[in-house]
Amino acid sequence: MSTYDHKQIEKDWQKYWEENETFRIEENSKKEKFYGLVEFPYPSGVGLHVGHVRAYTSLEVIARKRRLEGFNVLFPIGWDAFGLPTENYAIKTGRHPREVTDENIAVFTDQLKRIGYSFDWSKEIDTTDPKYFKWTQWIFLQLFKHGLAFRDRTYVNFCNGCKVVLANEDFRDGKCDRCGSEVVQLEKDVWFLKIREYAEKLLAGLDDVDYLPRIRLEQENWIGKSIGAEVDFAIAGHDNALRVFTTRPDTLFGATFMVIAPEHPLIAELAADITNMAELVDYQEKAKRKTEFERVQLAKDKTGVRILGIQAINPVTHTEIPIFIADYVMMGYGTGAIMAVPGHDTRDWEFATKFGLPIIEVIKGGDVSEAAYTDTDSGEMVNSGFLNGMEVKQAIAAAISYLEKENLGKQTINYKMKDWAFNRQRYWGEPIPIIHCPKCGMVPVPENELPLELPKVESYEPTDNGKSPLANIPEWYQTTCPVCGGPAERETDTMPQWAGSSWYFLRYFDNQNDDEFASMDKMKYWLPVDWYNGGMEHVTRHLLYSRFWHQFLYDIGLVPTKEPYAKRTAQGLILGNDGDKMSKSKGNVVNPNEIIDNYGADTLRTYIMFIGDYEKAAPWSDNGAKGCRRFLDRVWKLQDIVTDGEGYSNGLETAIHKTIKKVSSDYEEMKYNTAIAAMMTLLNEFNKQSKITQDDLKTFILLLYPVAPHITSQIWKEMKMGGRLDQTTWPQYDEAKTVDNVVEMAVQINGKVRGTITLPVDADKDTARAIALSQETILSYTQGKTIVKEIYVPGKIFNIVVK
């Protein structure tokens, strides 16, 4: 027998698959399809991470299995290649991002091929390819034309290091996610997409798909729906009303003051009546200088300023109450104003205590002089006029119907999710295809002029004022208006990185199409994605953004399914061997290439699938990887013990049928670790037998093939098992043959195991008792005692209760 030379074997088979186009999809196939999608990588300079390997190998296993099950399988890969790291690197080294990107893609491609993934490379896509982003821009224009893209002047988060405006999601703790620099507030005109209009659809759509529960939950939290009421508080002596959002209209009688966000427009509206304007402006200035992080995280001590000169009127008690500005109220949520109920809200209670404001108990149960009483999901209303004596739920309904009857308010739904800040002030992104005309306003670039490409320039460094580098290139941004023909300027912002990934799954199966982003016929065949796997870090933003685009495209009749992904799963992190998150600074990064060189791609794949519970984080272990190499060595050596004989060996038949069943279902449930454990167990059985038939080995090889395709293909070839392994069919099991005829069963006395008996699986209780009591040790426990009860579960347990 030849030796297991992983380098040669893997090289040979990768070449064979490439030359034979083994994994190319069938066009116009009558076969049932399977679309397995993995999150396409950002091709960074550092190369592939073992985390990618975990994410990709799982669906790789499913894809290879599906092909053997007769499906037409689409398992594609591409590049999410716009983005800051490439641009930053390009600036640093004075090279063009295009060049850097191509280089990185080449590195990633080589690595993915060396792992032996069964991607259909003819369907590769690249978000930075003009032929691709033509359609990203085109979809943006459809959003614009349907009123879902708009510009608004707001305060944005500007990173001093990257010189770029960040979405709320792109920084944490006041520091930029990418460079760690401080993030400050800057006023700017930016693009938004109205994802909030799709909040309800995005929630409802979750009922039609199969996402892991924790994924669904994170999406629901992110959308953050809450049902409450909007209530108008009149301003004494004015026609103006101050509108608040509250989830607890039942506590209206306890509202003793109001708080509005520092940016609230009411201040400007009533400036004439306000007597302490200077003080308010001072507070506004201070608030503006705080980042959102400081307002939220650091401002534990409530600050605020009372607005002098105006008073609100509580619509149910008709008493005049003061109005404050305070930065614990956010302009971005609800109406930017609240009615403060200090008796039952901790923040309001702190504020009221600090400013000496009245605190009224309206729900029985606590002591509001000591602390806010917030255990108020139920309880009895007090001090609340017509609500007195009611239960909370009843009171909420009663309050709302009162407000609606009196025209003071109405039931309202609010969402935490904000509109999607859709812009970057950088070079390496899709240009937003809009032209600003002094006469016609914002005009879309005509669709036949797409793609709107980036100018080829020397300098693409960011400006200091928060404008895109494109704003430094007059020959690019100076243009004529497509409507009036007059001089006009192009939008110089580019799209955020989330853009290209919001629709990429629609492009794979029709990646050469220049007339439409994808043909309807092909979409009708391939959509939806049957199974989408990726990281937990993308289950809110990316998943919601792409579902939003897809639902929009569905609404305008351009895609055939409401939801893009039928099923979504997520893998756990792979940690360094010290149990910490892998990072360069900790020096605990595992390079997949090293494993491939030393042990082979099959070992890498097997170990990463074996490492632990797929959904949980697991620390890398070099010894664990070595153990998997040992396993494959032992698999290779099975060739030595194959002897003549048809079918399965007598002593192995049940074990083989059991293993087929277990491996088949474990793969589907992403329990790769136990599937591999089951194959290891079967291997041990084989070796105990010291000889096996060709059919024993054949089934084993097929089960292992999706995980370790190179070694299994080679064994298949060397053992002359017939035809091509990649064209054979997945092994079947016979349910009847998965159960042992004779079982070993524990015998318990009073619930404690005192011995085991061997008996036919379908033996009755009397038989079991006879065999059990024929054993001395068991008899010694029953002698002199009375058997009061016998529990016999065939095939499981025999428990004798004695007194």
Place this chain on the structure above:
RNA sequence: GCGGAUGUGGCGGAAUUGGCAGACGCGCUAGACUUAGGAUCUAGUAUCUUACGAUGUGGGGGUUCAAGUCCCUUCAUCCGCACCA
């Protein structure tokens, strides 16, 4: 603060509807083969105990013939959201 999850050997982790806890792998121990072993093979490996046996799935309590699994309570860790009105 709110929401979710997870606690099992020295380590990663297994355990249908409650039915022999610790599968499988790592590590470790002993032996075999070897010039050698950081290769390979064989055997062993939860804890306490000389043994019989007892104990054991974060802690405490409960249901049951039987609990890692069900119920109550408590602690710890991780993740998500977070002055969200």
